[in-house]
Amino acid sequence: MQIDKLRGEQLDQLFDAILSLDTREECYQFFDDIATMSEIQSLSQRLHVAKMLTEGKTYSAIEEETNASTATISRVRRCINYGSDGYNLVLEKLNVK
Secondary structure, three states: OHHHHOOOHHHHHHHHHHHHOOOHHHHHHHHHHHOOHHHHHHHHHHHHHHHHHHOOOOHHHHHHHHOOOHHHHHHHHHHHHHOOOHHHHHHHHOOOO
């Protein structure tokens, strides 16, 4: 996993903080403080791209609906195919696949 390079106390603290949130509103509050609007938008866009890719949508349909670049779509596709299976894990947990 790529993220293993960052593994440590600080990242554990961030993940523990996210896991401690109970509601969507608490997530809005936390992410409003911890990340820029652009960072939040990029993360949510990538998840939406992943959802559409797993649904078999074409790059052009994904680009049109999400405004994601083909580079972003390709990166998400690589993660789905060769990554740590995080996108599939989350999409299954959300029952959106």
